[in-house]
Amino acid sequence: MKRVFGWALGIILLVGLGGHAAFAQTADPTAAADAYVNAPRNWQMWLPVPGSPMEARIDWLMKYVLWIMTAIVVFVGGLMAFVLFRFNAGKNKTPAHFTHNTLVEVVWIVIPTLLLAVIIVPSISLIYYEADDANPYMTITATGHQWYWEYKYDSVPGLDYTSYMVPDDKLQPGDIRRLSVDHPIVVPVGKKIKFEITSSDVLHGFYLPSLGVQRYAVPGTMLTSWTTIPKIGTYYGECNQICGVNHDAMPIEIKAVSMEDYQAWIKVAQANYVMNSYTPHPLSSPLPVNEFAGLAVTK
Amino acid sequence: MSSTTHDDHAHNDHTHDAHGDHGHAKPGFVRRWLMSTNHKDIGTLYITSAVIAGCVGGILSMLMRAQLMYPHNHIISSGTEWNAIITAHGLIMIFWMVMPALIGGFGNWFVPMMIGAPDMAFPRLNNMSFWFLVMGFIFVMLGLLIGDGTGAGWTIYPPLDNARYSPGIATDFSLFSLHLAGISSLLGAINFIATILNMRAPGMTMHKMPLFVWAILVTAFLLLLAIPVLAGAVTMLIMDRNFGTSFFEPAGGGDPVLFQHLFWFFGHPEVYIMILPAFGVISHVVSTFSKKPIFGYLGMAYAMVIIGFVGFVVWAHHMFVSAISTDSRVYFEVATLVIAVPTGIKIFSWIATMWGGSIEFKTPMLWAIGFIFLFVIGGATGVVLANAGLDQELHNDYFLIAHFHYVLSLGAVFAIFAGFYYWIGKMSGHPYPEFWGKVHFWTTFIGVNLTFFPQHFLGLAGMPRRYPDYPDAFAGWNFVSSVGAMISGASTAVFFYILYRIFTSKEKLADNYWGEGATTLEWAVPSPAPHHTFEDVPVIQ
Numbered sequence: 143m144k145r146v147f148g149w150a151l152g153i154i155l156l157v158g159l160g161g162h163a164a165f166a167q168t169a170d171p172t173a174a175a176d177a178y179v180n181a182p183r184n185w186q187m188w189l190p191v192p193g194s195p196m197e198a199r200i201d202w203l204m205k206y207v208l209w210i211m212t213a214i215v216v217f218v219g220g221l222m223a224f225v226l227f228r229f230n231a232g233k234n235k236t237p238a239h240f241t242h243n244t245l246v247e248v249v250w251i252v253i254p255t256l257l258l259a260v261i262i263v264p265s266i267s268l269i270y271y272e273a274d275d276a277n278p279y280m281t282i283t284a285t286g287h288q289w290y291w292e293y294k295y296d297s298v299p300g301l302d303y304t305s306y307m308v309p310d311d312k313l314q315p316g317d318i319r320r321l322s323v324d325h326p327i328v329v330p331v332g333k334k335i336k337f338e339i340t341s342s343d344v345l346h347g348f349y350l351p352s353l354g355v356q357r358y359a360v361p362g363t364m365l366t367s368w369t370t371i372p373k374i375g376t377y378y379g380e381c382n383q384i385c386g387v388n389h390d391a392m393p394i395e396i397k398a399v400s401m402e403d404y405q406a407w408i409k410v411a412q413a414n415y416v417m418n419s420y421t422p423h424p425l426s427s428p429l430p431v432n433e434f435a436g437l438a439v440t441k
Numbered sequence: 442m443s444s445t446t447h448d449d450h451a452h453n454d455h456t457h458d459a460h461g462d463h464g465h466a467k468p469g470f471v472r473r474w475l476m477s478t479n480h481k482d483i484g485t486l487y488i489t490s491a492v493i494a495g496c497v498g499g500i501l502s503m504l505m506r507a508q509l510m511y512p513h514n515h516i517i518s519s520g521t522e523w524n525a526i527i528t529a530h531g532l533i534m535i536f537w538m539v540m541p542a543l544i545g546g547f548g549n550w551f552v553p554m555m556i557g558a559p560d561m562a563f564p565r566l567n568n569m570s571f572w573f574l575v576m577g578f579i580f581v582m583l584g585l586l587i588g589d590g591t592g593a594g595w596t597i598y599p600p601l602d603n604a605r606y607s608p609g610i611a612t613d614f615s616l617f618s619l620h621l622a623g624i625s626s627l628l629g630a631i632n633f634i635a636t637i638l639n640m641r642a643p644g645m646t647m648h649k650m651p652l653f654v655w656a657i658l659v660t661a662f663l664l665l666l667a668i669p670v671l672a673g674a675v676t677m678l679i680m681d682r683n684f685g686t687s688f689f690e691p692a693g694g695g696d697p698v699l700f701q702h703l704f705w706f707f708g709h710p711e712v713y714i715m716i717l718p719a720f721g722v723i724s725h726v727v728s729t730f731s732k733k734p735i736f737g738y739l740g741m742a743y744a745m746v747i748i749g750f751v752g753f754v755v756w757a758h759h760m761f762v763s764a765i766s767t768d769s770r771v772y773f774e775v776a777t778l779v780i781a782v783p784t785g786i787k788i789f790s791w792i793a794t795m796w797g798g799s800i801e802f803k804t805p806m807l808w809a810i811g812f813i814f815l816f817v818i819g820g821a822t823g824v825v826l827a828n829a830g831l832d833q834e835l836h837n838d839y840f841l842i843a844h845f846h847y848v849l850s851l852g853a854v855f856a857i858f859a860g861f862y863y864w865i866g867k868m869s870g871h872p873y874p875e876f877w878g879k880v881h882f883w884t885t886f887i888g889v890n891l892t893f894f895p896q897h898f899l900g901l902a903g904m905p906r907r908y909p910d911y912p913d914a915f916a917g918w919n920f921v922s923s924v925g926a927m928i929s930g931a932s933t934a935v936f937f938y939i940l941y942r943i944f945t946s947k948e949k950l951a952d953n954y955w956g957e958g959a960t961t962l963e964w965a966v967p968s969p970a971p972h973h974t975f976e977d978v979p980v981i982q
Contacts, residue, residue, distance in 0.1 A: 181912070181914065182902045182903055182904070182912060182914035182915060183902075183914055184913070184914050184915075184916060184917045185898075185917040185918065186898065186901070186902040186914065187898040187901065187902075188898075188901050188902075189834065189901050189902075190902065190903060197834070199830075200830065200831060200833070200834045203828065203830060203831060204825070204831055204834070207824065207825050207828060207831065208825060211821035211822070211824055211825060212821070214817070214821060215817055215818055215821050218788060218792070218814070218817045219814055219817070221792055222792060222795075222810065222813065222814060225792055225795045225796050225800075226795070226800060226802075226810065229731070229795060229796060229797060229798050229799065229800050230799075230800045230801075230802070231799045231800055231801045234797070234798070234799050234800075235799055236799065237731065237732040237733045237797065237798045237799040237958075238733065238796075238797030238798070239733060239734065240736075240797065241734050241735070241736055241737065241738065242736070242737060243736075243793070246789075246793065247737055247740060247786075250785060250786060250789040251782060251785075251786065254781060254782050254785045255782055258778045258779070258781060258782070261778065261824070261828070262774070262775060262778060265774065265828045265829070265830055265831075266771050266774070266775075268828070268830030268831075269767060269770050269771055269774070269829050269830045270767060271830075272830055272833055273767040273770075288606075310513065318912060318913075318914075319512070319513075319912060319913055320512075320910060320911060320912040320913075321912045343600065343606065344600045344601040344606050345598055345600070345601060345697060347762070347836075347837060347905070349837075349838075349903075349905065351834065351838075351902070351903030352903070354833060354834050355833070356762045356833050356834065356836055356837075357762050357763075358762055358763045358764070360697055360698060360763065360764055361600060361691045361697065362691025362692075362696065362697070363691070363696070363697075363698060363764050365762075365763075365764055367833075379903075380903070380905050380908075381905070382836070382837045382838065382905040382906075383598075383837060384524065384592075384593065384594045384598075384601065384906075384907045385601060386520070386524070386592065386601060386606065387519060387520030387521045387524065387592070388520055389520065389524070389907060389908065390520070390905075390907075390908035390909055390910050390911065391910075
């Protein structure tokens with residue numbers, strides 16, 4: 143019986159791994175892109191490469207807290223392993239009967255409390271840093287819709303457009319399935335960008351992992367966040383609050399470009415984009431013509 | 442499962458030789474199982490229904506992992522179906538699996554026995570609370586199966602589940618199912634509080650109560666205070682959906698964020714409602730198999746009281762990226778982190794209980810050790826998530842999924858199995874097969890860790906929850922996770938084989954089949970526990 147079970151497990155694993163190997167050959171389409179692309183990688187085990195100072199600080203605090211927590215898990219695990227080894231019935235036939243030890247009881251209250259204090263100090267400073275959206279260079283209002291994003295550039299009159307995921311059958315070379323969109327957000331590199339996030343229908347989530355930005359998009363409420371992207375390139379995000387049947391099909395794409403390219407893009411966008419369009423387009427809305435031709439960042 | 446306790450008590454010469462059964466005729470099947478007022482029979486009903494609901498919820502999770510095994514998969518045909526499945530999985534596992542198993546099941550069976558009471562304080566209320574739960578289960582299944590199903594996630598946030606975006610009747614069924622489960626829990630909580638405060642045997646002072654009883658008492662108070670808030674929020678949702686109110690409609694002056702506050706004012710105590718009874722079970726198992734009394738009894742009991750209390754003032758850590766102010770983020774982070782201290786007291790006290798003991802690695806002890814270690818991992822990631830600044834990165838992604846499955850799927854469920862193997866002899870009168878119990882433990886342990894550990898990586902890489910399809914870069918760890926889920930699924934077959942072995946066993950067990958380490962009152966009565974536990978009131982020194 144035991145052997146049958148082992149074989150069954152082995153077969154499941156082998157079949158699965160075989161299937162997976164066949165798939166893996168087509169994975170990681172980002173490798174071919176020449177411009178800098180900050181997208182998730184297969185078998186990634188840690189946070190994204192920080193695309194913003196905020197994400198760099200999150201990365202630092204994450205390491206700091208996780209090292210402390212890992213030490214605690216290793217300590218508790220080691221302690222348990224020792225106890226189970228030292229006091230198992232074979233080694234220790236007669237159990238002790240103590241039930242109190244004031245010293246250790248005080249120690250295991252005081253030390254965890256101190257560790258918490260050590261975590262809380264840098265953690266609170268990060269909260270205030272993340273909340274500091276004052277004095278931005280520009281503000282973009284991101285409005286969630288079922289199931290696309292709408293971006294309005296507050297400082298550019300009339301620049302208000304929708305952004306749909308590129309459907310699987312319309313993918314161009316260099317696109318990333320489920321992350322690339324038709325009209326990305328385009329921002330100048332190195333400038334502080336404030337996001338005002340809201341929704342026109344249900345809750346959505348404006349989530350940019352590589353920039354450390356996340357806020358719910360709540361109808362009737364405006365939440366804010368901000369970012370600064372020091373490096374020219376493409377960054378991705380996703381809707382991260384369940385919003386209906388196409389919750390997984392409204393990603394966010396941000397291109398950070400030089401100031402000259404940004405100015406050039408504004409003119410192209412103003413000329414080509416559908417303005418103030420609140421009516422849902424079909425997902426296969428036509429891709430814009432050559433909007434990035436001649437820019438430093440290409441698709 | 443349903444063949445526990447009956448029959449044998451008539452032949453049992455421990456208690457029944459002189460008095461028979463106090464003149465009660467042995468009830469027929471309908472009278473016994475449909476109209477039951479006996480705490481053990483009702484406990485058995487709860488455990489049986491938890492097994493059934495666990496299978497339904499488990500099948501849903503297998504479907505989800507099958508869909509996520511590869512990107513661009515089509516096992517689940519549409520986003521609608523996917524959302525209905527994730528919603529039902531969450532609701533069923535919480536309200537119809539974990540809670541009925543730990544509170545309704547083990548709580549009903551062992552709280553009266555452990556405090557030397559003849560039954561629960563309100564036996565008919567007890568019956569009613571079980572059948573409300575069954576009605577609720579029917580409703581939640583209708584919410585899954587009718588039309589498009591309920592697709593707002595177990596957190597049922599509006600506006601997605603209002604009449605405009607979820608027009609079908611399925612959502613109403615799911616909302617009413619929460620009312621039914623809520624009433625069931627509320628009646629159960631009242632019953633436990635009345636029983637524990639009033640019906641303890643002479644000499645059983647509050648500070649002598651077994652820790653499982655303490656755990657159920659604290660849990661009952663949490664239910665009593667949290668469930669009405671959920672009921673209010675759900676009622677407002679139903680009103681918004683059906684009667685034109687706008688509690689949560691911005692267009693009518695309402696606010697969806699209000700619902701989030703109300704939901705998590707219930708929802709955060711709810712996670713302690715699920716884990717405190719598990720703490721109670723683990724204390725008994727660790728003490729029994731270390732053959733040592735529990736270390737720091739009072740600290741253990743009051744740690745649960747503190748966890749319960751602080752658990753009520755931390756709810757908005759579920760809303761760090763929603764509409765709360767910066768200073769609120771700071772407060773809710775600090776308050777949340779404080780809970781780590783009493784939780785640490787419990788972990789260290791369990792280890793101190795084992796220290797110096799004579800530890801036997803029977804199946805219940807394996808589950809308990811697994812619980813402690815995996816709960817520490819889940820607690821560690823909980824501390825990470827409690828940092829509002831980090832939650833901005835990790836909120837709603839797979840790091841969170843990994844975290845709460847470590848404390849629930851690997852925490853509460855491990856405690857349920859620890860309790861099952863610990864008490865099944867007392868409930869059924871028959872031993873479980875030790876070898877297969879260990880096979881069940883190891884396959885589950887490997888399966889769930891393989892399922893949920895890689896999800897930490899997915900979350901760090903930025904994979905959002907509730908996605909039926911994902912960017913190809915997340916394929917690797919999703920595949921590993923799905924293989925783990927298959928192994929966990931296969932381990933359930935081992936569990937059913939064990940159930941079969943238990944209920945076809947001819948072997949009889951002694952009153953106290955665990956020996957010197959098992960010191961609570963349930964071990965002083967025969968196995969299986971007779972229909973009426975105590976013929977004479979036990980006196981505790």
